[in-house]
Amino acid sequence: MELAEDWLVESLRLYQDFHAFDLSGATRVLEWIGEKGVFVAGYESSKKNEILHLILPLRLSVKENQGLFPERDFKVRHGGFSDRSVFDLKHVPDTRLLVTTGLPGCYLQVWQIGEDNDVIEAVSTIDVQDREKSLWPRVSVFSTAAPGILHGTRLSGLKTVDIESQKITYSSGTSDSESLSSLQVLDSDTFAFCGTSGRLGLVDTRQKWAPLEAFSPSPDSSGQRWCADVRNRGQGPGPCVASLGSDGQLCLLDPRNLCHPVSSAQCPVSKSSPDPELLRVSWAPGLDNCLAISGFDGTVQIYDVTSWDGKKSQVESLFTHKGHILLDGNEIDATPLVTTHTWHPCKPRTLLSAASDASLHVWDWVDLQASC
């Protein structure tokens, strides 16, 4: 307990705000709905999992007079049960629909959020072309007037299905069998993909398959698994694609020239990610040139990449969140693994992070260097 109390004292200096919760089951999902709600979902394989729609504590949502709001708890606004493990969940904007994916990976499940009750119900499924035992389809949403679900386990099986009519509105039509690590819709006609080998591409759905592409980042990084995140446009100059390898290598790329990374660096991680499926890199929506990485251990690391160029051998994180390890004073060998993290859409330095011990943290870190 000593260690925990020490860290609590330290946290007074490190965080503006800090909330810690215990979910009934660990989640790999943290998907926003508006600014005040998030979805979490369980990923156990042997029992029923819960999908929860949580409303952020009032204290975090109000803009003024924060001190007069004592509520610090999450409210479970809606809940549902899934027989399958849920590895990813996407909310279809402007609808009451959700899409989940997991293992077994032969179909996507579509859910509806109850209107006058608090139940999330399964309503339909979307078949997936590639049915492979250990692969699960990645998902992203085209939030057009008729929303379409982009999904696939490999580039060859990439499709967009209209959620209402279940008709296929786009098919990659390629025989490229690269397995996918992430999919990200950028606007109504383009999406980005990241293969597990590190291949990155930007695809225009109006054209025949001819993605703007980058091949594996560098020859000596074979064997690593990769994931990526594309920053929103209009967030300032500089590279907007970040890719993260399971050994801790972080590459920044410009979409106009995906073949040559603008910069790459080795992040100080003590070991390779024990589960590369949990790797996550995300750009901060409210800060210039800041991104967060997780999936190596029980921490979330934040980097300021403003002046990064070329190959950097040594980089230091702007901030490292150690709450999942230190809050309860766990033994070293029992440290949890951070399963996912996400930035708050409006509060610039607030993040949510979840770990394998079912903990969920909401934290607003203090920029001790005050430059980001």
Added chain:
Amino acid sequence: MPEIRVTPLGAGQDVGRSCILVSISGKNVMLDCGMHMGYNDDRRFPDFSYITQSGRLTDFLDCVIISHFHLDHCGALPYFSEMVGYDGPIYMTHPTQAICPILLEDYRKIAVDKKGEANFFTSQMIKDCMKKVVAVHLHQTVQVDDELEIKAYYAGHVLGAAMFQIKVGSESVVYTGDYNMTPDRHLGAAWIDKCRPNLLITESTYATTIRDSKRCRERDFLKKVHETVERGGKVLIPVFALGRAQELCILLETFWERMNLKVPIYFSTGLTEKANHYYKLFITWTNQKIRKTFVQRNMFEFKHIKAFDRTFADNPGPMVVFATPGMLHAGQSLQIFRKWAGNEKNMVIMPGYCVQGTVGHKILSGQRKLEMEGRQVLEVKMQVEYMSFSAHADAKGIMQLVGQAEPESVLLVHGEAKKMEFLRQKIEQEFRVSCYMPANGETVTLPTSPSIPVGISLGLLKREMVQGLLPEAKKPRLLHGTLVMKDSSFRLVSSEQALKELGLAEHQLRFTCRVHLQDTRKEQETALRVYSHLKSTLKDHCVQHLPDGSVTVESILIQAAAHSEDPGTKVLLVSWTYQDEELGSFLTALLKNGLPQAPS
């Protein structure tokens, strides 16, 4: 019809005004008698007219149970017992009995003196009400009457809070009141054994929340205090002697030590004495750690926390002061507040709910200009922080408690059924129990199947065993006997024994049936034919031909007679007793089929 009926009283779905009526095996119990703090009129009281439209409630209730001293659980008690009328027993734990009247009196003062209310209970009524209280210990079975018994379990939450088991015969209900499944710095966690009640009744207010960790709440408190004193400000924390004060003091003491801070922390003296007194009295109600340290030293002999003197309030520089009363409605805390309110470097931290009409309530509503006595206006520039430290069980906690008690059904009060459908499914799936969510004023009826133990006489048992097959544990076995009910005991005995005990003579019922046969021979010959036929057919039974011509099969008698009008027809008279009904019927059917042709 054996059943348990539960009705949460009052209108609307709001929290507060906890008051639940339970009817179990003909006994009526009222659980808690709370006040709704948000209303100023009669809506703040539960709707007792549900119990009876006319007057006093003593005859309609077997007892009242109060779970803990919070006003939303006991605030309406004096109104209920003295103004509506109830003279029966009111059960609560010892700490609750000691602290309840203090809170009720405080509340009364605010209502009457501050708000000028007319129709409110008086100090004398509070005293008269408390005279009806019967205090109970934890895990002590208390007989309310010879059928109804209750037992209190530790609930955590606040000092003296208990969960209650109410039992009549084999039917029981557990009411949780407010409880907490995680221990804090001065109280332990709620605990109940695997008592398997028919029904578990619990609050649903926090059932759909996921609670922020205690450490983070503490961190927030420390941060606010620390930041204020760092910039030279003063922190005022108005507390109730037996609320969170102990918890917060222990917390500050721990961290002042760790952070090596020199800023003075004060505790107003009235607080110390009262707190010490009650904690000494109820030391068994605190957690292990407190009990251990208490043995070594006085509760409030902290290194960094000293007794306050009113003159200290004018000292320059930073300080932290814990002062009563908790809602800033009078006394020392209000005095200090008035001195410090004008400086924006200072902070007041309200650790709990404040009743309407108090300064505490006003500043928590955002008011920055307060009208004090003599039309003086006080401008509040100091920072106001509302922090909640009260410990309630959240969704996880409820699941834990249900898992511990293993009830057959769960009932959640104070929630909207539609907004808790997911929780209901969760409970029903995880524990395979039914989950009910009545609205206030709505009655839930649970059918129960009470088990009635019946003693079986040894003689009867032995007789059954003799009949052959041994009893099998999983197969029901039909037994014939006589049920004798005397006082509250039930016995199953043989008919003979019952008749003997009751001094009654046994009546014999005999049936006679006529079977017509075509036979021109004489009666004696017909009888002989019957005898031969039955002898060869009924190899397992004792068939005899008596000298008078009649045939017997076991104890059944068959006689042949000539038909009065038709000599060609013979009439067989078959007669048997009620006990031989089966065989008698069988024989009759057999004979009706006719006799085999006699060899000539």
